[in-house]
Amino acid sequence: MKRLVLQELSYPELAEHLDEIELAMVPTGSQEQHGPNLTFATDTDRAYELAKLLGEKFFPRVLICAPVTYGISHHHMNFPGTITLQPETFSNILVDIAKSIKHHGINKILFQNAHGGNRSALGVAITRIQFELDMQAAWIGSGTDLSSDFWKEKGLSEIRGHACEGEVSQCMYLAPWLVKEQKLERGKLKKTPYQKRRWWGNVPWKFDHLTENGALGDATKATRELGEEMTQLILKRIGWFISEYFFNEPAPEENKLD
Numbered sequence: 001m002k003r004l005v006l007q008e009l010s011y012p013e014l015a016e017h018l019d020e021i022e023l024a025m026v027p028t029g030s031q032e033q034h035g036p037n038l039t040f041a042t043d044t045d046r047a048y049e050l051a052k053l054l055g056e057k058f059f060p061r062v063l064i065c066a067p068v069t070y071g072i073s074h075h076h077m078n079f080p081g082t083i084t085l086q087p088e089t090f091s092n093i094l095v096d097i098a099k100s101i102k103h104h105g106i107n108k109i110l111f112q113n114a115h116g117g118n119r120s121a122l123g124v125a126i127t128r129i130q131f132e133l134d135m136q137a138a139w140i141g142s143g144t145d146l147s148s149d150f151w152k153e154k155g156l157s158e159i160r161g162h163a164c165e166g167e168v169s170q171c172m173y174l175a176p177w178l179v180k181e182q183k184l185e186r187g188k189l190k191k192t193p194y195q196k197r198r199w200w201g202n203v204p205w206k207f208d209h210l211t212e213n214g215a216l217g218d219a220t221k222a223t224r225e226l227g228e229e230m231t232q233l234i235l236k237r238i239g240w241f242i243s244e245y246f247f248n249e250p251a252p253e254e255n256k257l258d
C-alpha cells in the first residue's frame with residue numbers, strides 16, 4: 001500500500017506529492033509506564049502505526065509526520081522511568097510543528113493522540129493553531145475514547161483505558177513489539193472514588209493512587225483479534241472525521257457511519 005510517511009521519504013520524493021497533500025497528521029504519544037504489560041513506547045507507537053494506516057487509506061492526500069514521542073505524564077511519575085513534559089512545552093511543540101507544516105504549504109493539521117494526559121494541552125494547541133496561525137486544526141483519539149460502545153458490547157472492563165485489555169489488544173494487532181506477552185497482569189486497583197465513575201468534575205488523578213501495578217482493566221483478556229476488530233472500527237470513525245471535517249466531502253462507503 002502506498003503512503004506518505006515523512007520519516008520514510010527523501011525530500012525530492014516528498015516534493016513530487018506536495019501539491020496533492022491536503023492534511024498533515026502528527027501522532028502524539030508519551031514516555032510513560034504501562035504496568036508490566038507494555039513498554040514505554042506504547043502510546044507513541046500505537047498512535048504512529050494507526051496514523052500510517054490512515055496514510056494508506058488517504059494516499060496521497062494525507063502526510064504522516066514523525067510522532068511527538070514525549071507527552072504529559074505527571075500522573076505517572078511515581079512509577080520509575082516515566083518522563084513528562086510540562087503542558088506549556090508540549091503545546092508549544094505542537095504549535096511549532098504546525099508553523100513548519102504551514103511553511104510548506106499545508107494548511108490542515110490533525111493530531112492523532114494515544115495518550116489521555118495530553119488532552120488538555122492538545123485543546124490549547126489546536127485553539128492556538130486555528131486562531132493564531134489561521135490553519136484548520138483538530139485532534140482525535142486512538143483507542144477507548146473512540147470505541148466505548150464496542151467495549152460495552154464486548155463486556156470488557158468498565159475501569160479501563162491504560163495497559164488494559166483494550167490497549168494491549170490494539171498493540172498486539174498494530175505494534176506487537178510493545179507487548180510483554182508472558183507478563184500480562186490484570187490491573188490491581190486500589191479502593192478510590194475513581195472506581196465509581198460518577199463524576200461531574202475533572203480530576204488530575206495520580207495513577208499510583210488508582211492502581212498498584214500501573215495497569216487498569218484486565219490485560220490477560222487481550223487478544224490480537226479483539227485488537228483488530230477495535231482498530232478497524234476506530235479507523236472507520238477517524239476516516240469519517242477526516243472526510244467530513246477536513247475534506248468537506250461525504251465519507252466513502254467503507255467509512256460510512258450508521
Ligand SMILES: [Zn+2]
Pocket residue numbers: 034042043114115162163167
Ligand atoms: Zn497508553
